[in-house]
Amino acid sequence: MDIVRPLRILHCFRSPVGGIFRHARDLAREHSEAGHEVGILCDSSTGGEHEDRLFDEIQPYLSLGLTRIPIRRSIHLGDFGALWESYKKIKSLRPDVLHGHGAKGGVLARVIGSALRVNRYSVARVYTAHGGSLHFSRRSPHGRAILSMERMQEYFTDALIFICDYERQSYVRKVGIPRIKARLIYNGIDDEEFAPIPVRSDSVHFVFIGMLRDLKGPDLFVDAFARTERRVGRPLSALMIGDGPEKVRYRRMMVERGLGNRIGMLPAMRIEDAFAMSQNVVVPSRAESMPYIVIEAVAARKAVIASRIGGIPEILGYDSAALVAANDPDDLSRVMAAAITEPHWRERTMPKPETVRAVFSSSVMAADVLKLYREALGFSSDR
Missing domain, CATH: 3.40.50.2000 (Glycogen Phosphorylase B;)
Structure with a gap:
């Protein structure tokens, strides 16, 4: 420049x-x-x-x-x-x-x-x-x-x-x-962000990171999480990280479904710290344009499960197995289950970080x- x-x-x-x-x-x-x-x-x-x-x-x-x-x-x-x-x-x-x-x-x-x-x-x-x-x-x-x-x-x-x-x-x-x-x-994003972020010893199966409002799909995340537990036949763990006007409502939703002890909630934090909480990042948005969270997660070598909306297919690939139907918690739970049960799912599904870096x-x-x-x-x- x-x-x-x-x-x-x-x-x-x-x-x-x-x-x-x-x-x-x-x-x-x-x-x-x-x-x-x-x-x-x-x-x-x-x-x-x-x-x-x-x-x-x-x-x-x-x-x-x-x-x-x-x-x-x-x-x-x-x-x-x-x-x-x-x-x-x-x-x-x-x-x-x-x-x-x-x-x-x-x-x-x-x-x-x-x-x-x-x-x-x-x-x-x-x-x-x-x-x-x-x-x-x-x-x-x-x-x-x-x-x-x-x-x-x-x-x-x-x-x-x-x-x-x-x-x-x-x-x-x-x-x-x-x-x-x-x-x-x-x-x-910066070249320095294209580096693996290992998970903590107390990491969870899935993490939602974003603003807590219906447009971003936190309610879909809660619903899909419950369905994923039924699919795999065992209790799982998750975190919702972020702030927003509907935070209390989502907490009440989790408690009413008996998930309050298995889905935790944390305030917004640095993305590096959020990524250390889980290997699987779920982006269940109902509408998006070009969300940074998907680019950042791929760069950090995370597995991303995301709605097939907006510009997300331009990042993950139009035919990516990580894409799910928008506003469909059952389809979301199907891919969430695959991500934690199929060996090497991330390696087979995510685009190469070098390919993403060349464009984004x-x-x-x-x-x-x-x-x-x-x-x-x-x-x-x-x-």
Whole structure:
């Protein structure tokens, strides 16, 4: 990455949790190390101690600082206040690039970027959906309204980034063929992450790692776990690692099914520590775009059992035996049982880490994103 023309880059997103947060942190670090000035603007009401630690780690790379204001998940009158506070802060930072992530982040970056351009300020408005609005269906009035807003916002966008081919196809099918510059740039992780993570002596058979909300399928994990015990004919063990609004409900579900002593719950933690808890990572999501957890787990030499949704088949392989039907706990339990009873199941089923590394690299991701920033600003390739 050249540093002849350093850029001022601000990432805007709502919740500092999960894949979007990881994506923004990786870009911030890579671009900062390449000589650019980077900042983050996100919600102040979500995240916990784990996210605070991640902010502490990324802070040295944020020369434009970290700005946190209240940003609600759903559309609300309070959005106008958040928009105004964001506008004042962003205007003072004078960024060259506003990169919005997810639906709310995309609105902030594109609306504020457009307001700055009205005032003759040059700024590139870049948007990555990360699933977001694309999870909605055109069959519902609400979904049609959300997707129509996405189409309208193209007029305020200089470039789109799709993090997987599934996301690109979903956009074309639900929103339309992009009328602006668009690129497919896969999520990526560091080369150092492609190393085995051995399990602890007190490891469990299965682990769920992620936000505790129905979209991610914790309830499917509990149901499938119970069915897997019946399939193999013996008690098993599992952990659910993460935080979220439905944590109490999932705990109650486990207790009601008599699984409270065999499925433990732990708060969100560093992914390396979570992977040490089990050799088998279950990703039962109902909707995804390109989840980092699958890339990270394959890199750590874990066995991954995942829903056949979003960009997951682009990581594991479209014909992978590790893929299960979405929203189907019985199919999920079938593969969970195979993973712990069939010899060498992981070695036979998982893609080679070298193959994954060749495609899902954070350095390649950051270089391609930076190139798109420059194109959106109208810079020639040698500046």
